[in-house]
Amino acid sequence: MRPGLVLRPDRDRSVRRRHPWIFSGAIARVEGRPAAGAVVDVRAADGTWLAAAEFNPVSQIRARAFCWEPDRPIDATFWRERLQASIARRQRLLPHREACRLVFAESDGLPGLIVDRYGRYLVLQTLTAGAEARKTQTVADLVSLLDPLGIWQRDDPVRRKEGLPPAEGLLYGALPAEPIVIGEHGHRFLVDLRRGQKTGFYLDQAENRALLAPYCAGAEVLNAFSYTGAFAVYALAAGARHVVNLDSSAEALALAAANLQLNGFAATRWTNLEADVFVQLRRWREEGRQFDLIILDPPKFVTAPEHLERATRGYKDINWLALRLLRPGGLLATFSCSGLVDRDLFQKIVFAAALDAGREVRIVTHFGQAPDHPVLLTFPEAAYLKGLLCHVE
Ligand code: SAH
Numbered sequence: 001m002r003p004g005l006v007l008r009p010d011r012d013r014s015v016r017r018r019h020p021w022i023f024s025g026a027i028a029r030v031e032g033r034p035a036a037g038a039v040v041d042v043r044a045a046d047g048t049w050l051a052a053a054e055f056n057p058v059s060q061i062r063a064r065a066f067c068w069e070p071d072r073p074i075d076a077t078f079w080r081e082r083l084q085a086s087i088a089r090r091q092r093l094l095p096h097r098e099a100c101r102l103v104f105a106e107s108d109g110l111p112g113l114i115v116d117r118y119g120r121y122l123v124l125q126t127l128t129a130g131a132e133a134r135k136t137q138t139v140a141d142l143v144s145l146l147d148p149l150g151i152w153q154r155d156d157p158v159r160r161k162e163g164l165p166p167a168e169g170l171l172y173g174a175l176p177a178e179p180i181v182i183g184e185h186g187h188r189f190l191v192d193l194r195r196g197q198k199t200g201f202y203l204d205q206a207e208n209r210a211l212l213a214p215y216c217a218g219a220e221v222l223n224a225f226s227y228t229g230a231f232a233v234y235a236l237a238a239g240a241r242h243v244v245n246l247d248s249s250a251e252a253l254a255l256a257a258a259n260l261q262l263n264g265f266a267a268t269r270w271t272n273l274e275a276d277v278f279v280q281l282r283r284w285r286e287e288g289r290q291f292d293l294i295i296l297d298p299p300k301f302v303t304a305p306e307h308l309e310r311a312t313r314g315y316k317d318i319n320w321l322a323l324r325l326l327r328p329g330g331l332l333a334t335f336s337c338s339g340l341v342d343r344d345l346f347q348k349i350v351f352a353a354a355l356d357a358g359r360e361v362r363i364v365t366h367f368g369q370a371p372d373h374p375v376l377l378t379f380p381e382a383a384y385l386k387g388l389l390c391h392v393e
Pocket of ligand 1: 197201202205225226227228229230231246247248249252275276277278297298299
């Protein structure tokens with residue numbers, strides 16, 4: 001018999017509605033002595049079986065439910081099939097994408113597991129005790145399903161919330177010493193799987209880069225929070241007159257320069273600037289510098305609910321500044337990847353920024369996350385990336 005969790009009366013609604021997260025406050029008692037990452041049976045107060053979940057005694061999210069079929073054995077075959085199904089979804093959704101997220105954790109029924117494919121290499125993250133416990137099996141399954149040249153694990157700070165130590169390194173095969181080259185919508189990008197941010201590249205923006213590209217034709221573009229210049233490559237390919245990549249990371253900008261060269265753009269068409277966006281936009285405001293199109297793709301400002309207010313001010317500030325640097329008729333592509341800032345709140349922030357900047361703004365397009373980051377309908381928390389394309393008078 002598996003160990004079990006019994007929920008408090010009236011605290012079973014969310015699990016019945018197939019939401020995967022079970023918070024400590026919903027639990028009446030734990031039966032048996034489940035280790036971190038162990039599979040447990042979740043029952044309602046009256047004893048009704050509700051779901052199978054992975055347990056973690058140190059996380060606020062005490063258990064993550066992943067199976068609602070009572071008689072389903074949770075064995076090696078079960079996990080392998082989940083992985084296969086996850087890979088099959090990408091084959092259906094993005095059949096020709098060289099670099100894409102193959103596993104998006106809870107959204108793919110594999111709590112805490114991230115697997116990104118970069119050509120013949122895979123980058124894996126185990127963000128929960130359960131995913132960590134399944135890691136050896138996951139690697140073996142990935143090897144037999146995909147025959148990769150190498151599998152590399154990347155750490156992520158959210159592991160600490162699960163009581164997991166930093167984990168980074170080679171899990172299988174080998175990794176080349178240099179950044180690898182991947183293709184995306186016909187462009188080529190260098191990706192540093194070991195040292196790059198996230199798992200090396202912002203795969204979640206792939207479709208947004210393509211959506212924005214046609215608006216860049218003939219424009220003087222500011223790519224703020226540029227990272228390795230992915231938006232810049234799309235913009236220049238679509239005929240942008242000039243692009244400034246602005247980022248605080250010298251390493252990211254070095255790769256941006258290499259990417260612009262790799263895609264064949266003359267050095268006269270782009271500039272890289274290492275600076276803090278908050279500071280630089282103010283400086284440009286004072287100098288009267290203007291742009292036709294500004295991209296704002298900041299890092300996650302909110303990692304915990306208590307940071308929401310400060311983050312809201314941060315988003316408003318950069319949007320206010322960007323709006324004031326745009327020529328009349330200019331475009332602002334503004335993003336937030338903070339899950340805790342939902343679409344409504346984000347739109348309100350941009351609205352407040354527009355009011356203060358004294359600009360008349362029209363929403364042209366809503367941006368979301370790429371199809372390899374699908375949102376399981378029972379788990380809306382998976383929707384984290386949102387953006388607005390705004391026409392600014
Ligand atoms: N748009 C990019 C991804 C941006 S990630 C793409 O499509 O690939 C966010 C970037 O913001 C990172 O490269 C990080 O180095 C940079 N960054 C974070 N805080 C910053 C700040 N205050 N000023 C400038 N850059 C910053």
